[in-house]
Structure formats: structure tokens, C-alpha cells
Amino acid sequence: MKKNKISKNWINKQRRDVYVRRSKLEGYRSRAVYKLQEIDKKFNIFKNGLSIVDLGAAPGSWSQYALKNNKSGKIVSIDLIDFEKIENIYQIKGDFTEDRYKEKIIGYFDTKVDIVLSDMAVNTTGNKNLDSIHTGELCMEAMNFSKKTLKNDGKFISKIFMGSTFNEIMSEAKKIFKESKVFKPLASRKESKESFIICKYLR
Numbered sequence: 001m002k003k004n005k006i007s008k009n010w011i012n013k014q015r016r017d018v019y020v021r022r023s024k025l026e027g028y029r030s031r032a033v034y035k036l037q038e039i040d041k042k043f044n045i046f047k048n049g050l051s052i053v054d055l056g057a058a059p060g061s062w063s064q065y066a067l068k069n070n071k072s073g074k075i076v077s078i079d080l081i082d083f084e085k086i087e088n089i090y091q092i093k094g095d096f097t098e099d100r101y102k103e104k105i106i107g108y109f110d111t112k113v114d115i116v117l118s119d120m121a122v123n124t125t126g127n128k129n130l131d132s133i134h135t136g137e138l139c140m141e142a143m144n145f146s147k148k149t150l151k152n153d154g155k156f157i158s159k160i161f162m163g164s165t166f167n168e169i170m171s172e173a174k175k176i177f178k179e180s181k182v183f184k185p186l187a188s189r190k191e192s193k194e195s196f197i198i199c200k201y202l203r
């Protein structure tokens with residue numbers, strides 16, 4: 001399919017999408033917020049006074065949701081790209097996989113953190129296998145970071161793509177966390193290989 005046809009299809013799909021319309025009405029920057037909301041409703045993630053890290057945060061809807069459901073807590077959000085300021089969130093522009101940015105995140109908190117969120121995904125290449133491998137690598141990196149930075153009763157929520165890296169990610173999650181579940185929210189498009197892992201309590 002030609003590139004301008006693909007983007008026309010994408011624009012039409014966005015127009016029809018109820019989550020896109022709802023996010024505009026409710027003041028969220030992306031439909032992605034409804035995936036996190038479903039995860040929160042099912043797994044009871046947020047409450048007030050938590051320290052939270054949001055990896056791959058742009059344009060910012062997960063951070064907006066985390067802020068709304070975590071009054072008086074502390075939130076750091078990082079993305080490769082600049083995104084519009086959200087009051088009361090420390091925003092970093094940088095590549096999370098670089099040590100200097102991991103140190104910057106850790107340095108912001110006095111203690112270990114309660115939640116690490118990762119919705120990080122690489123720019124899609126059209127090759128679903130390759131995309132799932134690269135996004136899997138980001139998830140593994142975020143999981144290893146969580147192992148070092150989470151409190152014992154902390155939670156790690158991450159995007160994954162169902163594919164060749166899935167088994168490896170799940171077996172690593174089981175080694176690190178006492179609980180690890182896979183969940184595909186209704187707001188995650190059916191045709192997408194995207195899903196989420198919800199991990200709780202470090203071993």
C-alpha cells in the first residue's frame with residue numbers, strides 16, 4: 001500500500017475511534033490513557049502519595065493519569081522527544097537506555113520508587129517481528145531498571161508485543177517478581193500485537 005494511502009487510512013481510523021474522541025473531551029493527550037485506566041481498574045495500581053516513573057511518556061497521557069490518581073506523590077517522566085509541560089511532573093528529554101538518564105531519574109527520588117510504568121515502543125518499521133523484538137528489548141531494560149529501583153512491594157507495568165521475545169520476558173518477570181500477569185485492555189487495538197505485563201512484589 002502506498003504511504004499516503006496508509007496515512008489516510010490512519011486518519012480515518014482515528015476519526016472513527018471512540019477512545020480518540022473521548023480523550024479529546026476529557027483533556028487527555030492520547031487514547032493510550034484508556035489502556036492505563038483499564039489496567040488500574042483491574043489491578044489496583046494507583047493511590048495517593050506514590051513515587052512513579054513513566055518511561056516513554058510522550059505525549060503525556062499516562063503521566064496525566066498518574067498525576068490525577070496520585071495526589072501529593074512524585075512523578076518523573078522521560079521520553080526521547082520533547083513533550084508539552086505537565087505541572088508538578090519532572091520531565092526529562094533523553095534516551096532511557098543511557099546510564100546518565102537512569103541516574104538522573106534515580107537521583108530525583110530520596111528513596112526507592114513505588115511504580116515503574118513503561119509504554120516505550122520503537123518507531124514501527126512495518127516488520128512486525130523486528131518491531132516486537134526491539135520493543136521487547138526496551139521492556140527488558142525497563143524491567144532490569146525496576147529490579148534496582150522499586151521498593152519491595154513495588155509495581156512494574158510495561159507494554160510488550162506478543163512475539164518471539166514474549167517467553168523470555170515472562171520467564172525473566174517470574175524470576176524478578178512474585179506476581180506477573182499479562183493483560184490486553186479493550187482500548188488496545190485488536191489488530192495490534194500489543195499487550196501489557198503487570199508485575200508486583202520483588203522477590
Ligand SMILES: C[S@@+](CC[C@H](N)C(=O)[O-])C[C@H]1O[C@@H](n2cnc3c(N)ncnc32)[C@H](O)[C@@H]1O
Nearest residue numbers: 032056058059060061062079080096119120121
Ligand atoms: C506509545 S508512545 C507513549 C504514549 C504515552 N504513554 C502516552 O500516554 O502519551 C511510546 C513512546 O516511547 C518513546 N521511547 C521509545 N524509546 C525510548 C527510549 N529509549 N527512551 C525514552 N523514550 C522512548 C517514544 O519516543 C514514544 O514517544
